[in-house]
Amino acid sequence: MAVERISELEVRLIPPITDEDVRQLKIGDHVLITGTIYTARDAAHKRMVDTIDAGGRLPIDVRGQLIYYVGPTPPRPGRVSGSVGPTTSMRMDPFTPRMLAAGMKACMGKGNRGIEVQKALEKYTGVYLMAVGGGGAMLSKFVRSTEVVAYEDLGTESIKKMVVENFPAVVMDDCMGRDLLTEGRKKYRDLSKLGSYVPSERIVIAAG
């Protein structure tokens, strides 16, 4: 079992992840990740999905894995990791349903996901986690090792195998179709102060 609930809000997550594990995660949960995860962002996603389209084999077995959307800074000599915070996940939206279909169980970045991704998380039983955006220095202390395993030519965008310990994240979109942005906003907004402005009931995230 890769999911262990520590408290009402805190959950330990140890990949590889099963459907059963994913079902236990709900929006707002604090997740502490320990073990092996893989990094990939824009260029690596494009290449992986092109490989799937061409009927080829992916350079890593994504089944049951967690993919972290990050392009770290180069570590200073003697350090395990440079700054290692999440990039904007939405740019991976066109690729994410395909990655989930290929067996990926969790992805982690920052910001929100489009409706197609939220639907795919339900369909393939996946989860979207958010790491603290702009927290790259703080997050570097949870990284134990980093090793390039594919697409080395992409530099910061290469696929890296990363071993982490108690790496913190929050469940943003769960496999039940719930979205923390939508829920959280409703809880804390103050319509009495918004004047003529009418908030969107479901947010359409702007392109970018």
Next chain:
Amino acid sequence: MREIHVDTIKTKIAELCIDATHKLPEDVRVGLRLAETTEKGPLAKKILADLIENFDIAERQMVPLCQDTGTTVVFVELGQEVHIVGGSLEAAIHEGVGRGYTEGFLRASIVAHPFSTRQNTKNNTPAIIHYEIVSGNALHLKVLPKGAGCENMSRFANFLPRTGKDAIIDFVLRTVEESGGNPCPPLVIGVGIGGTAEYAMTMAKKAVARGVGTHDSDPEVAALEDEMRTKVNALGVGPQAVGGINTALTVNIITHPTHIASLPVGVNIQCHSARLKEVTL
């Protein structure tokens, strides 16, 4: 005529790049600490505490505040009594940026041929440079490493001249709400009102550089800054969009006269990692 050698400029720009990406300005630190004390959402409060720890670790351990060490935006104010010697000012700035990003272990994020090959230039050059010729014999250099997550959420719109401020407020609110967590709130929001299209966008970026806890000298503009900030925070988006009362640390507005037929508005969105360092030579 006062002479400034390009070698001095190269060294200073390299230092500013490294400093800016590791040491968060004091006004932003104050803003984040204040947000942490006022925040009502428990998850949002934890995120703000994480961000406070982040700027502390970044400076102490020399790990960049954010892995996106940005597009290097440089504002140059060149006194008209200054003579740059030893080479080209523009080349010196680019060289300084290249040196800073390489020697400082900063991420190279700039790609050439933006719509085709997108080849990484390997040292984060070229920088984006804004020049201004001013009076006097000083050279002022300001480096603002701009992350893409927030820059991508920036917007521009033309309004009908008689629209008034409510439409502008709604535009800012829509921009922030539709950005969700992508630009890493709590934000510094820069708004440029008036001028022409490109001028409004440049004012918006300059407004970001004005920092947290400042107001425009015109009381009417200052009041609009406060009204916008109150309303942005009433959206409930919160830090990293998990829900909370701190979505913007500040809204800064710069205005300029405009054409009888125009009301251009630029919005530049800056994440909480509002990095900025400057020097006067």
